[in-house]
Amino acid sequence: xxxxxKDSWKKYPIKQxxxxxxxxxxxxxVSKLEKLPPLVFAGEVRSLKSKLAKVAxxxxxxxxxxxxxxxxxxxxxxxxxxxxxxxxxxxxxxxFSGGCPIVKVGRVAGQFAKPRSADFEEIDGRSLPSYRGDIxxxxxxxxEARKPEPKRMLEAYYQSxxxxxxxxxxxxxxxxxxxxxxRWNLDFLKRAELRDKYSELSDKITQALNFIxxxxxxxxxTPSLRETSIYTSHEALLLPYEEALTRVDSLSxxxxxxxxxxxxxxxxxxxxDEAHAHFLSGVKNPLGVKIGPSAKVDEIKTLASILNKDNxxxxxxxxxxxxxxxxxxxxxxxxxxxxKEGLNLIYSIDPMHGNTVKAGSYKTRAFDKxxxxxxxxxxxxxxxxxxxxxxxxxMTGQDVTECTGGSLNVTEQTLKERYETQCDPRLNADQALExxxxxxxxxKKARA
Numbered sequence: 001x002x003x004x005x006k007d008s009w010k011k012y013p014i015k016q017x018x019x020x021x022x023x024x025x026x027x028x029x030v031s032k033l034e035k036l037p038p039l040v041f042a043g044e045v046r047s048l049k050s051k052l053a054k055v056a057x058x059x060x061x062x063x064x065x066x067x068x069x070x071x072x073x074x075x076x077x078x079x080x081x082x083x084x085x086x087x088x089x090x091x092x093x094x095x096f097s098g099g100c101p102i103v104k105v106g107r108v109a110g111q112f113a114k115p116r117s118a119d120f121e122e123i124d125g126r127s128l129p130s131y132r133g134d135i136x137x138x139x140x141x142x143x144e145a146r147k148p149e150p151k152r153m154l155e156a157y158y159q160s161x162x163x164x165x166x167x168x169x170x171x172x173x174x175x176x177x178x179x180x181x182x183r184w185n186l187d188f189l190k191r192a193e194l195r196d197k198y199s200e201l202s203d204k205i206t207q208a209l210n211f212i213x214x215x216x217x218x219x220x221x222t223p224s225l226r227e228t229s230i231y232t233s234h235e236a237l238l239l240p241y242e243e244a245l246t247r248v249d250s251l252s253x254x255x256x257x258x259x260x261x262x263x264x265x266x267x268x269x270x271x272x273d274e275a276h277a278h279f280l281s282g283v284k285n286p287l288g289v290k291i292g293p294s295a296k297v298d299e300i301k302t303l304a305s306i307l308n309k310d311n312x313x314x315x316x317x318x319x320x321x322x323x324x325x326x327x328x329x330x331x332x333x334x335x336x337x338x339x340k341e342g343l344n345l346i347y348s349i350d351p352m353h354g355n356t357v358k359a360g361s362y363k364t365r366a367f368d369k370x371x372x373x374x375x376x377x378x379x380x381x382x383x384x385x386x387x388x389x390x391x392x393x394x395m396t397g398q399d400v401t402e403c404t405g406g407s408l409n410v411t412e413q414t415l416k417e418r419y420e421t422q423c424d425p426r427l428n429a430d431q432a433l434e435x436x437x438x439x440x441x442x443x444k445k446a447r448a
C-alpha cells in the first residue's frame with residue numbers, strides 16, 4: 001500500500017461516493033472543516049479502546065446502537081434523550097443479568113451517510129439519484145434535493161457537535177444516576193409481561209443499592225453510580241468529511257479521525273485494495289468492518305492485517321451481518337479458520353441488515369428473524385469456542401412501527417402508522433428492550 005497520509009485514499013479505487021458538481025465549493029467546505037475543533041478527543045478514543053480491549057479479553061460486552069441515518073429535519077433534544085435512555089436501560093438489563101460491564105457506543109453524532117444498492121431510484125416512472133444521507137443530499141424526491149451539496153457537511157458537523165454536547169451533559173449531569181435509570185417511566189412498554197420483567201429487575205437493583213448504601217457506598221461518594229460513558233460511532237463512508245476531521249494528537253503524536261470515537265467500514269466498501277480500508281488503516285481509532293455471507297476468510301485475514309497491523313486488543317471489531325437464513329451455513333467456518341490465526345478480534349452481531357425485506361412499498365425487518373440471528377450467533381460462537389462480544393443495532397427510543405413483530409405485534413398492515421425512518425427500518429424502544437432481555441440470558445450462558 002502507498003505511504004499513508006490523510007488524503008492518500010484518493011489514489012485508490014473508491015465506491016459509494018457522491019459526484020459533486022462544484023469542486024471549488026467542495027474544497028472550500030473541506031478547508032473550513034479542517035479549521036474547526038475536533039468533535040472527539042484522542043484521550044476519549046483511547047479510553048474506548050481500553051474498554052474494548054476488555055471485550056476482546058471476554059471481560060465485557062459491546063452494545064452498539066442508534067439511528068439508521070441521522071436526520072437534519074428530525075434533529076432534537078427529545079430524540080437524543082430517548083435514545084440515550086434506551087441505551088442505558090438495555091445496558092442495565094445486560095449488566096445485571098449478564099454479569100459484566102457493558103461498553104455503550106451509539107450510532108450517533110455522525111451517522112449521516114448511507115451506502116445504497118443502486119445509484120438511482122425510480123418512483124412512478126421517474127428516475128433520480130438515490131438518497132445517500134443528509135450529509136450528501138436531500139430525502140425529498142426532486143432533482144434539487146437529490147443533488148449532492150458539499151455544504152451539507154458543515155451542517156452535519158454542527159449537528160454532531162450539538163449532539164455530543166448533549167450526550168456528555170446527560171452522561172455526567174444526573175440522567176445516568178443508577179437510582180433514576182431503573183425507575184424511569186416505562187409508558188412506552190405496551191406489553192404487560194415486558195413491563196413486569198423490567199419492574200422485577202428494578203426491584204432487585206433497588207435492593208442491591210439499598211445494601212451498598214448501608215455499607216457506605218452511594219451516588220454522592222461513588223461517581224460510577226451516577227455517571228456513565230457513552231461513545232459515538234458511524235460508518236466512515238464520506239471520505240472528504242473524514243479526512244477533514246483527521247488530526248494529529250499533540251500528546252501522543254498519533255493520528256485520529258476526530259469525527260467519532262469509533263468508525264466502521266460497510267459490507268459494500270470493505271475492499272482490501274480500495275480507498276476506505278486504506279484510509280482507516282492510518283488512524284488510531286477502534287474500527288469495525290461489516291462481514292456479510294459472501295465474505296471469504298482470506299479477505300477477513302487481509303482486512304485484519306490492514307486495519308489492525310499491530311494486532312492490538314480492542315482495535316478491530318468484526319461485525320457479522322449474515323441474515324438468519326444464512327448464518328448457520330457460513331459463520332462456523334469463519335470462526336473456525338480465524339481462531340487458528342491468533343488474531344485479537346472482537347466479534348459482534350448486526351442482526352438487522354441481513355434480514356431486510358419488502359412489504360408493499362415499505363422496507364421492513366421481522367423481529368423474529370432478528371432474534372433468531374442473535375440467538376444463532378451466540379450458539380455458533382459458543383460451539384466454536386469464540387466469545388460473542390457484542391451487538392450492533394439500528395434502533396430508536398421512539399414508538400415507531402418499522403420492524404414487524406415484537407411485543408407491539410407490528411404487522412405489515414400497521415407499518416404505515418409510524419413509519420418514520422429515512423432509510424432502513426429500526427427497532428422501536430419496546431422491541432429493543434425485549435431483545436436486550438433475550439441477549440442477557442444468552443450472555444449469561446456464554447460467560448458461564
